[in-house]
Amino acid sequence: MTDTTSVSESAPDRATPSRQELAGQTVELGRARPLMLDCGVELGPFTMAYRTYGELNADKSNAILVCHALTGDQHVVDPPHTERSGWWELMVGSGRPLDTDRYFVICANVLGGCMGTEGPKEINPDTGEPWGLDFPVITIADMVRAQTLLLDHLGIDKLFCVIGGSMGAMQVLQFATAYPERTFAAVPIAGAGRHSAQNIAFHEVGRQAIMADPDWCDGDYLRQGTKPRRGLAVARMAAHVTYLSEAALHRKFGRRLQDRKSVTYGFDADFQVESYLRHQGSSFVDRFDANSYLYITRAMDYFDLAADHGGVLARAFEDTPVRYCVVSFTSDWLFPTSENREVVHALNAAAADVSFVEVDTDKGHDAFLLDEPEFFSVLNGFLEGCAHLAGLVGERRSNGQSAGGRVE
Amino acid sequence: MTDTTSVSESAPDRATPSRQELAGQTVELGRARPLMLDCGVELGPFTMAYRTYGELNADKSNAILVCHALTGDQHVVDPPHTERSGWWELMVGSGRPLDTDRYFVICANVLGGCMGTEGPKEINPDTGEPWGLDFPVITIADMVRAQTLLLDHLGIDKLFCVIGGSMGAMQVLQFATAYPERTFAAVPIAGAGRHSAQNIAFHEVGRQAIMADPDWCDGDYLRQGTKPRRGLAVARMAAHVTYLSEAALHRKFGRRLQDRKSVTYGFDADFQVESYLRHQGSSFVDRFDANSYLYITRAMDYFDLAADHGGVLARAFEDTPVRYCVVSFTSDWLFPTSENREVVHALNAAAADVSFVEVDTDKGHDAFLLDEPEFFSVLNGFLEGCAHLAGLVGERRSNGQSAGGRVE
Numbered sequence: 001m002t003d004t005t006s007v008s009e010s011a012p013d014r015a016t017p018s019r020q021e022l023a024g025q026t027v028e029l030g031r032a033r034p035l036m037l038d039c040g041v042e043l044g045p046f047t048m049a050y051r052t053y054g055e056l057n058a059d060k061s062n063a064i065l066v067c068h069a070l071t072g073d074q075h076v077v078d079p080p081h082t083e084r085s086g087w088w089e090l091m092v093g094s095g096r097p098l099d100t101d102r103y104f105v106i107c108a109n110v111l112g113g114c115m116g117t118e119g120p121k122e123i124n125p126d127t128g129e130p131w132g133l134d135f136p137v138i139t140i141a142d143m144v145r146a147q148t149l150l151l152d153h154l155g156i157d158k159l160f161c162v163i164g165g166s167m168g169a170m171q172v173l174q175f176a177t178a179y180p181e182r183t184f185a186a187v188p189i190a191g192a193g194r195h196s197a198q199n200i201a202f203h204e205v206g207r208q209a210i211m212a213d214p215d216w217c218d219g220d221y222l223r224q225g226t227k228p229r230r231g232l233a234v235a236r237m238a239a240h241v242t243y244l245s246e247a248a249l250h251r252k253f254g255r256r257l258q259d260r261k262s263v264t265y266g267f268d269a270d271f272q273v274e275s276y277l278r279h280q281g282s283s284f285v286d287r288f289d290a291n292s293y294l295y296i297t298r299a300m301d302y303f304d305l306a307a308d309h310g311g312v313l314a315r316a317f318e319d320t321p322v323r324y325c326v327v328s329f330t331s332d333w334l335f336p337t338s339e340n341r342e343v344v345h346a347l348n349a350a351a352a353d354v355s356f357v358e359v360d361t362d363k364g365h366d367a368f369l370l371d372e373p374e375f376f377s378v379l380n381g382f383l384e385g386c387a388h389l390a391g392l393v394g395e396r397r398s399n400g401q402s403a404g405g406r407v408e
Numbered sequence: 409m410t411d412t413t414s415v416s417e418s419a420p421d422r423a424t425p426s427r428q429e430l431a432g433q434t435v436e437l438g439r440a441r442p443l444m445l446d447c448g449v450e451l452g453p454f455t456m457a458y459r460t461y462g463e464l465n466a467d468k469s470n471a472i473l474v475c476h477a478l479t480g481d482q483h484v485v486d487p488p489h490t491e492r493s494g495w496w497e498l499m500v501g502s503g504r505p506l507d508t509d510r511y512f513v514i515c516a517n518v519l520g521g522c523m524g525t526e527g528p529k530e531i532n533p534d535t536g537e538p539w540g541l542d543f544p545v546i547t548i549a550d551m552v553r554a555q556t557l558l559l560d561h562l563g564i565d566k567l568f569c570v571i572g573g574s575m576g577a578m579q580v581l582q583f584a585t586a587y588p589e590r591t592f593a594a595v596p597i598a599g600a601g602r603h604s605a606q607n608i609a610f611h612e613v614g615r616q617a618i619m620a621d622p623d624w625c626d627g628d629y630l631r632q633g634t635k636p637r638r639g640l641a642v643a644r645m646a647a648h649v650t651y652l653s654e655a656a657l658h659r660k661f662g663r664r665l666q667d668r669k670s671v672t673y674g675f676d677a678d679f680q681v682e683s684y685l686r687h688q689g690s691s692f693v694d695r696f697d698a699n700s701y702l703y704i705t706r707a708m709d710y711f712d713l714a715a716d717h718g719g720v721l722a723r724a725f726e727d728t729p730v731r732y733c734v735v736s737f738t739s740d741w742l743f744p745t746s747e748n749r750e751v752v753h754a755l756n757a758a759a760a761d762v763s764f765v766e767v768d769t770d771k772g773h774d775a776f777l778l779d780e781p782e783f784f785s786v787l788n789g790f791l792e793g794c795a796h797l798a799g800l801v802g803e804r805r806s807n808g809q810s811a812g813g814r815v816e
Contacts, residue, residue: 104730137673197657197681198649204682205646207675208689209617212638238613238646241606246744255712263710265545267615267702270437271709273605274612278559281616294675301679302671304663333741336654355796 012218017081023049023109023116024074029149036145038302039211045125048150050074050108053092056156062392063156064098065147066107067164067171069407070239071288074107074291075117086166090371097379102392103160110171111146112138112296114289120296121222121289132291133219135335140167144174146181158182160390161383164187165368167296170303173343176324177305177316185386187379189327189368190338193313193346194304199334206235210278210290215366222246232279232290240280245331247271306346313346320347323389324354325382327375333402355382416547425489429515431457431524432482437557441776449544453533456525456558458482458516462508464564470800471564472506473555474515475572475579478647478704479696481523482515497801498779505787510800518547518579519554520704522697529697530531541627546574546703548711556590566590566771568798569791573597573776574743575704578711581751583644584732585713585724595778595787595793600747601721601754603711607742610650611705618698627699640698641689647690653739653772657681666712714754721754728755731797732762733790735783737775763790 008191020026029035030044037043051074066076066088073079077086077093092098100103109117112135120135127134132308151159162175162183169191176186195203210216213231217224240248252275257263269275309315324347328340337358347354357378361367367375387393409667424519428434437443438452445451459482464471474496481487481499485494485501493684506513509650517525528543535542559567570583570591577599584594603611618624621639649657662682665671677683717723732755736748745766755762765786769775775783795801 008762115732133675137675187658194689196654197661197663197679198652198654200663200679201645201649201657201681204679204685205642205649208645208686209620209642211675212617212642213620230616234613234617234620234642237609237616241609241613244606246606248740249609253605255602255605255608255715267541267545267619267706269612271605271608273609277609277612278616298675307663333654346507378729 019116019122021080024051024080025049026116027153029146029153035142035149037136037181037238039136043111043118043136045115046111047110047117047122047145048111048118048146049113050106050150051076052104052154053105056104056154061158061160061390062102063104063106063151063154063159064161064163065159065175066092066098066149067147067162067168067175068107068110069164069166069168070300071236071293072168073113073282074109074117075115076107078106081306087369090369090376091379093138096162097376102387106154106156106383108147108150108152110143110167110296112143112292112299114292117146119289120219120291120295121268130222132222134141135295137298138295139299140170140174140408141178141308143299144171144178146184147171147175148179151182158184160388160392161185163187163193166191168366169335170195170300173305173316174303176320176322180320180322183322184390185323185325185382187325187327187382188340188343190329190332190335190340190365192335193306193316193343195301196339200301202239202334203302205238205300207294207297208295209234209238213290219294227285228290229282229285232285232288232293233278234295235290236284236288237277237281240277241248241357242334243364243366245333245362247362248330248364251362252276262303282286313342314349317347317350317352320350320352322352323382323386324352325378326354326356327368327378328356328358329363329365329372329375330360331362332360332365332367334365427524427530429488432459432488433457434524435558435561437554437561443550443557444758445544445550446547447544451519451526451544454519454526454554455530456516456519456526458514459484460562461485461513462511464512468564469566469568469798470510471512471514471559471562471567472569472571473559473567473583474500474506474513475555475570475576476515476518477572477574477576478708479644479692479701480576481521482517482525483523484513484515495777498777498784500766500785505784505791506571509687510795514558514562514564516555516558518551518575518704519705520551520700520707522700525554527697528627528699528703535591536573538630540630540699543699543703545706547707548578548582549586549716551707552579552586554584555579556587559590566592568800569593569595569794571595571597572599574773575708576691577604577709577743581713581724582711582732584728586727588730591730592798593731593733593790595733595735595790596748596751598737598740598743598748598773599751601714601724601751603709608709610647610742611709613646615702615705617642617646618701621698624698626750627702629698635693636698637641637690637693638693640693640696640701641686643685643698643701644692644696645685645689650742651772651774653741655739655770655772656774659770660684686722721750722757725755725758725760728758728760730760731794732760734762734764735776735786736766737771737773737780737783738766738768739770740773740775742773 034044169188213228216228442452577596621636
């Protein structure tokens with residue numbers, strides 16, 4: 001920690017924590033054997049930033065890998081140097097569905113990210129300059145390969161569970177199908193077996209917004225000492241609308257005005273929803289790297305699990321021993337129930353062990369990050385059952401309460 | 409016409425038709441009495457550009473006013489100086505639902521537009537410079553007031569029908585409620601009684617994209633001799649996604665690649681849907697003015713018919729003599745059936761004469777511009793019935809066929 005009680009006025013970096021401090025734990029991977037990426041490039045050594053919560057048990061059988069979404073990070077709980085909460089504090093912790101009194105929870109910043117793991121904003125060891133667009137284009141499978149190296153480093157052969165929402169669900173599906181022998185249970189939430197044309201389109205809008213900003217400098221903005229703030233903010237605003245539902249926007253904002261009694265006949269943020277969106281855009285710019293946004297959206301666009309299995313999604317799950325629980329949300333139009341159901345149908349066609357729940361909510365895609373009792377209840381029930389099957393019953397949580405209410 | 413058979417090489421404007429040529433017919437309005445805008449500004453004299461199709465009958469009772477959408481224009485059929493079709497050639501013409509052998513069809517470029525009617529890109533007579541952001545912010549009601557001045561100019565007291573989709577539907581609702589005595593029938597298609605929070609949000613993304621472009625020059629780009637091409641293209645791309653449905657995008661593009669056998673691991677337009685979107689963005693820039701985009705989206709955001717009637721939508725329709733036909737499309741998520749149905753419920757509450765049809769299609773919001781036989785059939789039936797009621801039965805169309813199939 002760099003917290004100081006007396007700081008000279010001239011200390012320039014007082015409010016700027018180091019990469020290491022922001023990253024949590026870091027590990028260098030791929031030195032002995034580089035990571036072979038889908039694009040053909042060998043990457044290594046590279047840094048991976050991660051966090052763990054809870055204790056790994058003696059036989060290393062209680063590990064849960066949490067996979068984060070597009071703009072998430074490894075700080076599921078208790079991020080350093082910020083007033084913000086972790087992005088999944090409702091899900092991870094003592095007495096929560098991913099109970100840290102019982103499970104060893106791991107989350108790593110994805111390859112291509114900007115929170116300490118190797119990505120376009122880090123230094124390319126070959127040049128001593130930021131990677132920028134020289135960073136190789138990565139895929140969801142590459143992200144997952146990097147995660148398996150982290151598990152090797154931690155001495156974990158097999159996960160009790162791999163879980164995540166949105167892009168996290170893509171990683172879950174990739175992990176559980178590429179490494180079924182390393183997966184006991186898998187929970188893809190609000191995901192899909194492939195990125196849809198509509199979602200590719202929305203991502204392309206965001207990328208074009210970033211690349212349209214002259215301060216993007218053809219991706220070289222870090223060396224030029226600038227940042228495509230306006231383009232990245234527009235990309236975030238466009239994406240943010242897709243994370244909510246029309247009902248949620250209507251409930252939260254409707255047509256209410258922002259600190260004014262009537263419209264101003266101008267282009268200020270007359271409406272609360274405009275003010276909210278502008279804030280979402282500008283605050284995102286402070287915490288996210290624009291090139292990372294390009295790389296990670298591209299990885300999602302490229303995801304197509306069936307294509308890797310002769311065009312037949314069910315083949316991805318052939319003879320799988322993994323227990324699946326697929327979750328979708330009724331008002332999610334970015335990864336709608338229909339796309340989650342396609343995964344379930346494929347699992348059924350492969351005679352896999354699968355539960356499927358569509359949670360009724362008006363909160364849209366972001367519901368997987370929010371307080372949804374039915375969702376927590378479902379996860380509690382699924383994980384409890386899996387824990388019994390996996391022989392983790394002796395390791396009780398510290399209190400008898402579940403976070404999400406009674407499991408039915 | 410400026411078409412010449414011999415043009416010297418130095419003729420700079422050879423391929424650039426004049427404003428007048430692009431506009432069709434124009435008229436100067438508001439000279440005797442300026443138009444009082446909702447924002448309090450008096451506008452006048454101002455130019456209005458319009459087109460007419462068919463012949464006005466002797467008692468001037470066969471006029472149909474077509475109201476265009478956000479990026480539409482007065483050239484419903486046969487636009488000058490372009491290879492493109494008019495935006496509603498399927499709807500307007502001999503034997504079409506708006507049969508030009510029978511009706512006198514009028515369409516005017518909206519106030520604030522960029523196809524000849526007074527708007528931010530035209531010259532402010534007070535300064536001799538383009539209006540830019542000095543153009544007053546206009547509303548849907550202002551657009552409609554301007555249209556009534558055009559009807560006065562044409563000597564038309566009462567419309568047989570006012571019809572339009574999307575923003576056109578807002579104008580239809582505004583016209584028919586503000587001027588019920590001038591309206592026999594009204595057809596709002598894929599519209600709403602107010603702009604939703606989600607739609608305001610999408611518009612705000614587009615405006616921010618334009619205003620983020622340094623070439624926007626705080627709205628002064630015309631005087632600066634530039635154009636916010638990149639920002640306007642991003643705005644168009646973001647909007648264009650909302651005009652389609654996920655199903656339509658999947659059917660048209662899916663995950664098919666653009667002229668390549670495999671992905672390139674880069675940020676080129678690997679996918680057809682990306683290439684399509686980029687084309688939509690860049691071609692739009694050539695035909696639309698960025699400031700007009702700001703003004704017209706703002707007018708839509710401000711539209712709230714109930715708010716003008718004490719918060720009760722039904723009051724807008726109290727004692728209305730107008731015959732309404734409300735049309736929505738199942739896969740339209742921008743102006744979904746639920747919002748169109750709210751208008752119908754209000755009309756029902758006011759005991760108004762209303763038909764409502766939800767057309768089953770996967771084509772999304774843009775369905776109102778496309779070949780939808782059920783839609784044409786509905787309009788044929790409704791207009792036929794209204795023509796009988798209005799005593800227009802003697803004026804038959806030139807052929808016995810309807811454009812949209814048999815009327816049921």
